[in-house]
Amino acid sequence: xxxxxxxxxxxxxxxxxxxxxxxxxxxxxxxxxxxxxxxxxxxxxxxxxxxxxxxxxxxxxxxxxxxxxxxxxxxxxxxxxxxxxxxxxxxxxxxxxxxxxxxxxxxxxxxxxx
Amino acid sequence: xxxxxxxxxxxxxxxxxxxxxxxxxxxxxxxxxxxxxxxxxxxxxxxxxxxxxxxxxxxxxxxxxxxxxxxxxxxxxxxxxxxxxxxxxxxxxxxxxxxxxxxxxxxxxxxxxxxxx
Numbered sequence: 001x002x003x004x005x006x007x008x009x010x011x012x013x014x015x016x017x018x019x020x021x022x023x024x025x026x027x028x029x030x031x032x033x034x035x036x037x038x039x040x041x042x043x044x045x046x047x048x049x050x051x052x053x054x055x056x057x058x059x060x061x062x063x064x065x066x067x068x069x070x071x072x073x074x075x076x077x078x079x080x081x082x083x084x085x086x087x088x089x090x091x092x093x094x095x096x097x098x099x100x101x102x103x104x105x106x107x108x109x110x111x112x113x114x
Numbered sequence: 115x116x117x118x119x120x121x122x123x124x125x126x127x128x129x130x131x132x133x134x135x136x137x138x139x140x141x142x143x144x145x146x147x148x149x150x151x152x153x154x155x156x157x158x159x160x161x162x163x164x165x166x167x168x169x170x171x172x173x174x175x176x177x178x179x180x181x182x183x184x185x186x187x188x189x190x191x192x193x194x195x196x197x198x199x200x201x202x203x204x205x206x207x208x209x210x211x212x213x214x215x216x217x218x219x220x221x222x223x224x225x226x227x228x229x230x231x
Contacts, residue, residue: 008154034219043118043204043222044157088156100208100218101147101170104156 003027006089006105015114019076023089023105026070030091030103033065035074038086038107047087048074079112086110116141118207118223126229127195135190135226139207145169146188147220148180149204157204163188164210192228200230 006023013019021035032051036044048063050056056063062075072091076083086107092100119138127133139146145164149157159172163182182188186207192199206220 004156006156036222041202041227043120043224046219046221049219090156100220101159101162101172102149102157102206102220103159106154106156 001026002106003103004089004091004105007108008106010109010111012111012113013079015079015081015112017079017112019074019079019083019110019112021074021076021087021089021108021110023072024070025072025091025103027093027103028067028070029093031094032092032100033063033072034090034092034102035061035063036088036090037083038088040085044088079110081112081114084110084112118205118221120203120205120223120226122226123224124227124229126231128231129195129197131195132191132193133195133228135192135203135205135228136187137190137205137207137223138187139205140221143207143209143221144186145208145210145218146182146186147206147208148188148190149206149222150174151202151204151225153201160190195230197230200228202227 004025035048038044053067060077064073088107089105090102147162148160151157161171166182177193179191202225204225205223208218208220
């Protein structure tokens, strides 16, 4: 079983839709949770960085963390064709065993149709 | 403010050869991590360098080695290349001083695409 599970999609939505992307994880030591966006053949771009449980909002993006369920989400409001990309969740634990290495999900491919 | 840079962009090598990839961290950052991303997969952690030492290592064989220089730039070396080493190699940088405070976001470079034939 992978430490971080993420549905690879693809997820196809019309322009203007609300998008929900999700990851589950198994290691309760994870404390820091990130979402990266990766365009084709490019490096990942950090979108959201959150600590522990709760919500964080930045423009059209909202990240949610539920540590009790080991479940994280990214919501994109008013989706645009330029949001079409692969979305990667990542997490880390600040303990000796892990340092701050990131453990990634496989990524979800999102396609926003105009 | 210069972001993370990597060179070369693309590389084609033959099985058994050796390769060196280079990374310059974001201005002000002192920690460099390397990741391997196979097609259709998420990045996998190779190792992390801080203060010119390998601080942490993922589940990769000794054929993968690295180095960090006094100016914080880093190299990834892969010996005895296998077909399975074909991937996008990503470098990420962060600031260690923020690590224990939870502010050590890792920023990625554009990657080096390695093809082994």
